[in-house]
Amino acid sequence: MGLGLTAKRKNGGGLAGRTLYVPQMAYAGGRLIAAAFRSIGIDATITPDSDNETLVLGGRHASGEECLPHKITLGDFLKICRQPGFDPAKAAFFMATSHGPCRFGQYVEYLKQELRNLGYGDVLIFSPSSGNSYDGFAEHAGELMRTMWVAVTCGDLVTKFLYKTRPYEITPGDTERAYRTTVHEFADVVSQQEVSFGQRYKQLVGLVEQMRDRFRAIPANYVKGRPLIGVVGEIFCRLNDFANLGTLQCIERLGGECWMSEFSEWVWYSNWNQRNKLTQQYGRFSLPYLKFKLKAKFQKRYSHGLRAPLAEDLAGYDEAHDIAHVLELARPYLPAEGSLGEMVLSAGQTIFMHSKGVDGVIDISPFTCMNGIICEAVYPAISANHGGLPIRSSYFDGTNVNVEHDLEIFLELARAYQRRKQHPRVYPSYFK
Numbered sequence: 001m002g003l004g005l006t007a008k009r010k011n012g013g014g015l016a017g018r019t020l021y022v023p024q025m026a027y028a029g030g031r032l033i034a035a036a037f038r039s040i041g042i043d044a045t046i047t048p049d050s051d052n053e054t055l056v057l058g059g060r061h062a063s064g065e066e067c068l069p070h071k072i073t074l075g076d077f078l079k080i081c082r083q084p085g086f087d088p089a090k091a092a093f094f095m096a097t098s099h100g101p102c103r104f105g106q107y108v109e110y111l112k113q114e115l116r117n118l119g120y121g122d123v124l125i126f127s128p129s130s131g132n133s134y135d136g137f138a139e140h141a142g143e144l145m146r147t148m149w150v151a152v153t154c155g156d157l158v159t160k161f162l163y164k165t166r167p168y169e170i171t172p173g174d175t176e177r178a179y180r181t182t183v184h185e186f187a188d189v190v191s192q193q194e195v196s197f198g199q200r201y202k203q204l205v206g207l208v209e210q211m212r213d214r215f216r217a218i219p220a221n222y223v224k225g226r227p228l229i230g231v232v233g234e235i236f237c238r239l240n241d242f243a244n245l246g247t248l249q250c251i252e253r254l255g256g257e258c259w260m261s262e263f264s265e266w267v268w269y270s271n272w273n274q275r276n277k278l279t280q281q282y283g284r285f286s287l288p289y290l291k292f293k294l295k296a297k298f299q300k301r302y303s304h305g306l307r308a309p310l311a312e313d314l315a316g317y318d319e320a321h322d323i324a325h326v327l328e329l330a331r332p333y334l335p336a337e338g339s340l341g342e343m344v345l346s347a348g349q350t351i352f353m354h355s356k357g358v359d360g361v362i363d364i365s366p367f368t369c370m371n372g373i374i375c376e377a378v379y380p381a382i383s384a385n386h387g388g389l390p391i392r393s394s395y396f397d398g399t400n401v402n403v404e405h406d407l408e409i410f411l412e413l414a415r416a417y418q419r420r421k422q423h424p425r426v427y428p429s430y431f432k
């Protein structure tokens with residue numbers, strides 16, 4: 001059985017009596033994380049859709065040196081603050097953080113300061129960290145941690161189905177509708193209270209099967225030959241259509257198909273970091289290390305369980321779930337021990353995707369993103385060592401530019417590479 005609601009409210013700590021707003025980093029991810037919070041009695045919802053007002057507010061109250069994800073998140077939070085009847089003492093904003101090398105680690109403090117300056121200092125900033133592999137908020141709520149993990153995995157899976165189906169749909173809009181319906185069904189199950197984790201997990205496996213059948217039923221023309229474009233880069237910008245100006249949809253309109261690195265990649269990477277820290281601090285024969293091993297084992301087990309019904313449909317789209325393998329692939333260019341953060345993931349995933357037969361890779365990053373800039377410096381060497389794979393770095397700063405022209409040229413490069421590449425793509429059996 002699940003925890004009683006009173007106990008659950010205790011787990012929410014300072015969140016009791018507040019509405020927790022979760023940024024819509026991605027359509028699925030934001031909704032499913034908010035649903036996971038609701039499952040333990042926290043009143044959680046998502047921030048409103050980003051729009052021009054987001055950029056105006058974010059731009060007005062930032063110093064100008066912050067990265068685009070911060071500007072968007074701040075703008076969306078401020079839109080909430082400006083809603084009629086808003087009470088700072090009854091609101092909380094969800095903002096993950098990291099102890100990594102880039103500016104991300106400073107944004108929580110910066111956000112607190114900005115809110116204080118604007119008279120919203122009573123808003124609670126709820127902020128788990130990658131330093132403890134984001135399980136700080138689960139200190140008293142292992143249940144939330146488990147639910148969050150399966151929710152994130154379901155979000156990755158439905159997003160994968162969106163990208164692998166939409167380019168081939170016969171009637172525009174069919175796939176998007178299936179995607180949204182599935183996300184809301186997942187969220188309903190994730191948010192249920194008073195059910196055990198086992199019951200919730202079983203229902204989610206059932207929904208994954210329904211999702212598979214729903215997407216299979218979409219009338220589509222699965223003809224081989226579309227260039228497959230790997231999408232890597234900064235996590236917020238690549239997942240957030242508003243931030244990347246609909247780059248993935250544009251690639252599809254131009255005749256390509258996208259395969260984006262999953263959100264869970266960051267969780268596997270955070271685990272890798274946590275394991276190294278625990279080993280150094282306590283050694284392998286210690287309670288903290290044992291607890292970590294149990295958590296990692298659990299995550300693998302449930303991730304595999306949710307993916308199992310999809311094996312046939314995901315042939316050729318297999319993720320590198322051994323993050324150590326991805327980091328080893330990146331090592332000749334960016335050793336993981338020194339190159340912390342998304343840069344090493346983007347470099348490693350690019351090489352992994354090359355081995356799976358992609359026809360090009362696009363790195364989506366915010367303008368001035370440290371990770372993006374370092375990757376851009378090593379991509380020429382990666383390309384040269386991998387058959388001339390086209391790799392393009394695209395930067396976004398919230399300015400409304402037309403991405404189509406650049407992508408048109410990139411797709412031409414991808415088509416040329418496709419004709420001479422050494423690693424053929426594996427297609428699922430439903431392709432003609």
Ligand code: SF4
Nearest residue numbers: 067102103104369370
């Ligand atoms: S990863 Fe890039 S965009 Fe994100 S905070 Fe760091 S420097 Fe900024």
